[in-house]
Amino acid sequence: MTAGLAVQVRDLQMSYGPAQVLRGVDFDVRYGEVFCLLGPNGAGKTTTLEILEGFRAPTAGTVRVLGLDPAVDAARLRERAGMVLQECGFPRQARVGELIETWRSYYPSPRPLADLLEVVELAESRNTQVRKLSVGQRRRLDFALALAGDPELVFLDEPTTGFDPEARRRCWAAIENLRRLGKTILLTTHYLDEAERLADRIAILRAGRIELAGTTPEVAARAGLATRISFITPAALRRGQVVLPDGVDLVVRGPLSVCHTENAAVTLRRLLEWAHRHGLGDLDGLAVTAPSLEDSYLQLTGAGAENP
Amino acid sequence: MTRSVRLAARQALLEQRSFWRSAEYALFTFVFPLMILLLIGAANVGSDLPGTHIKNTTVFVPGILAFGVIVAAYVNLGSKVAVLRHDGVLKRIRTTPLPSAAYLGGLVASTVATAICITVCTGLIGWLAFGASPRPGGLLALAAGLTLGIVCFATLGLAISSVITSAESAGPIAYASFLPIAIISGVFDPTFSGLPQWLSRMVDAFPVKALAQLLEGAYTVRPFPAWDLVNLGVWTAAAAGFVAWRFRWHG
Numbered sequence: 001m002t003a004g005l006a007v008q009v010r011d012l013q014m015s016y017g018p019a020q021v022l023r024g025v026d027f028d029v030r031y032g033e034v035f036c037l038l039g040p041n042g043a044g045k046t047t048t049l050e051i052l053e054g055f056r057a058p059t060a061g062t063v064r065v066l067g068l069d070p071a072v073d074a075a076r077l078r079e080r081a082g083m084v085l086q087e088c089g090f091p092r093q094a095r096v097g098e099l100i101e102t103w104r105s106y107y108p109s110p111r112p113l114a115d116l117l118e119v120v121e122l123a124e125s126r127n128t129q130v131r132k133l134s135v136g137q138r139r140r141l142d143f144a145l146a147l148a149g150d151p152e153l154v155f156l157d158e159p160t161t162g163f164d165p166e167a168r169r170r171c172w173a174a175i176e177n178l179r180r181l182g183k184t185i186l187l188t189t190h191y192l193d194e195a196e197r198l199a200d201r202i203a204i205l206r207a208g209r210i211e212l213a214g215t216t217p218e219v220a221a222r223a224g225l226a227t228r229i230s231f232i233t234p235a236a237l238r239r240g241q242v243v244l245p246d247g248v249d250l251v252v253r254g255p256l257s258v259c260h261t262e263n264a265a266v267t268l269r270r271l272l273e274w275a276h277r278h279g280l281g282d283l284d285g286l287a288v289t290a291p292s293l294e295d296s297y298l299q300l301t302g303a304g305a306e307n308p
Numbered sequence: 309m310t311r312s313v314r315l316a317a318r319q320a321l322l323e324q325r326s327f328w329r330s331a332e333y334a335l336f337t338f339v340f341p342l343m344i345l346l347l348i349g350a351a352n353v354g355s356d357l358p359g360t361h362i363k364n365t366t367v368f369v370p371g372i373l374a375f376g377v378i379v380a381a382y383v384n385l386g387s388k389v390a391v392l393r394h395d396g397v398l399k400r401i402r403t404t405p406l407p408s409a410a411y412l413g414g415l416v417a418s419t420v421a422t423a424i425c426i427t428v429c430t431g432l433i434g435w436l437a438f439g440a441s442p443r444p445g446g447l448l449a450l451a452a453g454l455t456l457g458i459v460c461f462a463t464l465g466l467a468i469s470s471v472i473t474s475a476e477s478a479g480p481i482a483y484a485s486f487l488p489i490a491i492i493s494g495v496f497d498p499t500f501s502g503l504p505q506w507l508s509r510m511v512d513a514f515p516v517k518a519l520a521q522l523l524e525g526a527y528t529v530r531p532f533p534a535w536d537l538v539n540l541g542v543w544t545a546a547a548a549g550f551v552a553w554r555f556r557w558h559g
Contacts, residue, residue, distance in 0.1 A: 053403070075405060083403040089395030093326035102322050105315060106406045129329075145400070 005064070006031045006153050006184040007052060012061035014047055014208075021047050023208040024061070029186050029201075031152075034179055036199035037188040038297065043205045045188035046086060049157050052186070053083050066153055079107060082146030082154040086161070090130040090141070097126040100144050107149030119177045120144040121170060136167025140174050147178065154178060156187040160194060172197060196293050204297060216293050226260035229267060232285035233257045236278065245274035256285075264288055312410040319406075319414025324421055336479070337384045338426055341376040345369070345430055348496055349438050357498060362528055367498040369434030370523035375495050376430050377457045378486060378516065380423035385415065386465035387478035394475040399558045408557075416462055423458050442526045450526035457519040460540045463547040464515070470554040486516065493517035515543040 007029035014022040022044045029035040037045050050056045052065050054074030063070060068077050090099065097113065104110035117123040120140040125133065133141065139159060146154055159175065160168040175198055178185055189195055195202050196216055203213035212219050233252055236242045244250050248270050250259040261267035268288065275283050327333050349372075352364040392398050401411050434440040442450050468485060472478045492507065493516040494500035503511065511517050518539035525533055 055402070078403065078405040085396075085399065085403065087396055088400040088403075089392075089397050090400075091322070091326055091392070091397055092395070093329045094322065098322060098325065102318060103404065105318050106404045146403070149405070 004031065005029065006066060007035075007186060008062075008064040009048070009052070010062045012048065012051065012063060013059045014044070014051065014056070015059045021208055022058070022061075025205070025208070025210055027203045027210055027213055029153075029184060031184050032182055033200040034175070034185040034187065034198050036195040036202045037186070037205050038190070038192070038195045038199075038202050039188075039205035040190055044208045045190075045205055046157055048205070049155055049186070049188055053081070053155055054078070079149060080152050082149065082151040084139075084142045084146045084154070084156045084159060086157040088142065090138070092129075092131050094130050095126075096122055096128050096130060096133070096141060099130060099141070100148060103145045103148040109150055110148050111150040116144045116147055119147065119181065120174045121177075134167065136163055136170055139163070139167070139171055143174050143178065147183075151183070153184045153186065156185060158188055158190070160189070160191065168194075192294050192297055202293070212296065217290065219293060219296055221291070222296075226262050227264040227267075227291060228258065228260055228287075228289040229264065229271065230256055230258045230285070230287050230289070231271075231283040234275075234280045234283070236280065242278045242280070245270055248274070312407050312413070315406060315410040316413035316417055319411055320417035320421065323415060323418035327418065327422060332479075333384065333388075337379050337422060338429075341372055341379055341426060342429060342433060344375070344496060345372045345433055346437065349434070352498065353438055363440070364498045365434065365438035365440045366527050367524055368496075369430070369438060369440040370527050371495040371498065371520045372434070373427055373430050373454075373523045374457065374516065374520040375490060376426040377423050377454060377519065378461050378490070380426050381419055381458050381461035382465040382468070382486060383479070383482040384422065384465070385419045385462050386468040387472070387482045389415065389466060389469035390472035390478040390482075391475045393469065393556065394473075394478070394559050396559065398556075402557050412466075419462055419465070420458055423454075427454060440527060443528060446526035450523065453519065453522035453526060456522065456537070456540050456544075460515055460519070460544040460547070463544050463551065466555065467547040467550040470551070470556065473559075489514050489516050493520060495520055513539070515540055 005028045007027075009025055009027050012022050012025040013020070025044070025048060027035075027037075037048060039045050047056065051058050051063060052070055054070035054077055057071045065077055066080050070077050094102075097117075100113055100116055104113065104116075114123070117126055120143045122137060122140055122144060125137060130138070130141065143154075143156075146156075156175070160171045163171065172194070175185065175187070179198075187198065199216070201213065201215055202219050204211045204219065212222050214222060233255055234242070237252065237257065244252075248259055248267055249261070250257055250271075259267065259271075271283065275281065327337075349365055349368060352368055355364050356362060357364055357367060389398075401408075465482070468482060469478075472481050489511070490496070492500075492503060493511050493514065495516065518533075518536040521530070522533050522536050522540070524530060
């Protein structure tokens with residue numbers, strides 16, 4: 001398998017009894033990137049992560065994490081990969097600083113304590129007892145513990161689920177800090193804005209399959225969604241003095257004219273030629289909107305109407 | 309190997325710090341047995357066991373020693389591990405390269421430290437306040453009894469932790485599962501007697517009285533405690549088997 005990939009997943013399948021949770025999942029994570037497994041609840045995100053972390057053995061398929069097979073080499077993997085599980089507690093009476101110090105002692109070459117506190121923005125809470133931390137601070141302490149061994153790769157399972165906006169914002173800042181350290185990050189989320197904001201590449205997981213993978217624009221493009229072109233309906237067009245352009249699916253919705261196209265450049269050229277021919281000028285309010293990740297996600301997961 | 313020992317020691321240190329920081333654990337584990345020692349000891353001071361010249365407190369003090377060991381090793385470790393499991397701390401440990409044995413070893417080492425602390429305090433108070441001290445040559449028996457007792461009840465503590473399903477019920481279940489047995493074993497009352505025969509046999513089968521008698525042997529001359537040793541050995545083996553079968557790292 002390729003050495004240049006931090007994570008390689010091929011035809012991963014997982015069944016719990018008769019229930020097939022993963023039905024052949026494939027994706028790669030490159031070194032140094034933030035990769036996001038995006039999908040609704042129950043899509044198989046956590047199961048995938050648990051297999052990559054070596055907590056579960058898959059029913060079928062191959063998995064390599066940092067060149068290791070997690071089912072065989074879990075111990076070695078844990079020295080090189082940090083894991084933030086979805087829900088995981090702390091010893092109730094421990095203080096932030098001493099807990100991180102203890103975690104550092106588990107690893108052969110840990111990061112310095114001060115540095116860890118800074119990355120997760122908990123320097124001022126160093127002597128606070130863990131039970132007195134807020135939900136968001138606890139999550140950032142999760143990050144610090146996962147980062148204690150200075151891992152090459154960090155797994156984050158739904159890092160901000162149930163957080164208020166301020167806690168999410170600080171959590172995201174901490175993840176950005178991780179990225180800046182050059183860590184490879186594999187995160188799962190069911191929040192679109194989180195994926196869009198943090199990820200270099202995204203794979204949409206639904207019902208145990210990867211529906212789409214790529215950069216945000218690639219994902220949107222591959223979802224087969226049309227680019228939307230709109231402009232203010234020229235008076236002449238509204239009065240019916242101009243015929244609609246050929247080969248363009250233009251719909252006049254009162255003051256706004258809209259068309260959807262899979263080839264924005266060709267459509268745009270045709271529209272502008274048509275406008276020029278009929279003396280409509282440069283088409284006031286002309287806007288070209290690329291399909292957003294949200295559009296593709298909603299279309300794929302069937303959670304919303306297509307192309308509103 | 310040395311790394312595991314070092315890590316276990318470090319873990320024990322963290323546990324000890326957390327233990328003494330937590331009022332509820334420290335209070336119930338430490339203050340409770342000593343309070344009982346002082347209160348009931350004061351009521352028994354000066355009197356002899358019926359029909360003998362053995363002072364009540366000579367039997368009562370080793371009984372409280374046994375009680376302290378059980379609270380520290382069984383109640384404290386058992387409820388602690390149940391809470392750690394419930395809170396997901398055990399699960400988190402599994403995400404690190406820390407060997408399981410080093411982690412559990414650290415927890416047990418911390419438990420041993422607590423048990424030793426409480427034993428020393430109980431022994432000193434028993435000696436200074438009630439004049440009860442180990443008989444000449446009894447220190448070896450005391451050390452052996454304490455070691456066996458801590459091993460047996462710590463293993464039982466790990467076993468009971470697998471039965472406890474919520475953090476809230478951890479302390480109550482751990483206490484409720486041994487306090488009645490401790491009472492009918494006569495740990496708090498050296499003159500305790502008059503149990504129906506079947507109940508008395510049951511008490512003999514449990515490890516509480518066995519440990520109390522082992523420790524008593526360090527204070528007064530008793531016949532060689534073969535049966536008590538077998539009793540603790542069997543309970544330790546059974547508990548260890550149960551731990552191997554049922555111990556889980558996640559709730």
